[in-house]
Amino acid sequence: xxxxxxxxxxxxxxxxxxxxxxxxxxxxxxxxxxxxxxxxxxxxxxxxxxxxxxxxxxxxxxxxxxxxxxxxxxxxxxxxxxxxxxxxxxxxxxxxxxxxxxxxxxxxxxxxxxxxxxxxxxxxxxxxxxxxxxxxxxxxxxxxxxxxxxxxxxxxxxxxxxxxxxxxxxxxxxxxxxxxxxxxxxxxxxxxxxxxxx
Numbered sequence: 001x002x003x004x005x006x007x008x009x010x011x012x013x014x015x016x017x018x019x020x021x022x023x024x025x026x027x028x029x030x031x032x033x034x035x036x037x038x039x040x041x042x043x044x045x046x047x048x049x050x051x052x053x054x055x056x057x058x059x060x061x062x063x064x065x066x067x068x069x070x071x072x073x074x075x076x077x078x079x080x081x082x083x084x085x086x087x088x089x090x091x092x093x094x095x096x097x098x099x100x101x102x103x104x105x106x107x108x109x110x111x112x113x114x115x116x117x118x119x120x121x122x123x124x125x126x127x128x129x130x131x132x133x134x135x136x137x138x139x140x141x142x143x144x145x146x147x148x149x150x151x152x153x154x155x156x157x158x159x160x161x162x163x164x165x166x167x168x169x170x171x172x173x174x175x176x177x178x179x180x181x182x183x184x185x186x187x188x189x190x191x192x193x194x195x196x197x198x
Contacts, residue, residue, distance in 0.1 A: 003052040008041040011048075015041065060094045070094045080181040086169045089158065092117050093178060104188050109150075112186065118156050118179045123149040123196075147192040150183060152176065154197040 006014075015037045019025045026033055057066040067090055071077060074097040077090070096115035103109070106122045113120045125144040128137065155174035180195060187193050 003055055004048075005052060006045065006048055008038075008045045011041040011044040012038050060098045061091065063091065063094070067091060067094065070098075074098060078178075078181045078185065080177075080184070085173050086158070086160075087166050088161070089117065089178065093182065096182065100186060102186075109183065109186075113150075113152075113179060113183065116179060116182055117158060118152055118176070120150050120152045120179075123151060125149070143192075146190055147194060149194040149196050150179075151196045151198070152179070 012034075016027050016034070019027070019033075028034065053065065057063045060070050063070055064087065067087065071090065071094060074094060076093055076097065078093075093116060096112060099115060100112060106124070109122060110120060125140055125147045126132075127142045127144050128139045154176075156176055156179070157172055157174045159172045160169060176195070176197070184193060
């Protein structure tokens, strides 16, 4: 359910309904009081529209005007990722940071990347162990227990969408800079993160 938006004519009717009764409070269209109220009514209509927009902007997934404030609150844009080329990409970064509760599981990082607009898989490594390793397995040393690999396409293409993209934004762009930067920001400090592109 959306917030109600009232017209200037509806505000004029409401203002006239609030007036006291009597001959000094005329309601005919040519009265000076009616003209004064008619001049005020568009201001109330505009304030109503701005209040409704504030409700939309209060949420990171739909914000436009308050996007820079959301970014400042969440430490964005990330210096290593640089500015995102589109409003939708910037909003995706805000939503991903806002929803991020923290975690160290594979599903957590896959969901985090998906919130940013990237589809990934994760490969975990383990050191070679007698009884667990088979012929042909890599002979990883003990440091490999802290390594993990992000697998994704070489260029994630983001195309402009009707109703989402804004005038002046590119019709398409591709890079994985935001993915790398954001995952390095939230990865566990004791781990080594490897990116593999296909």
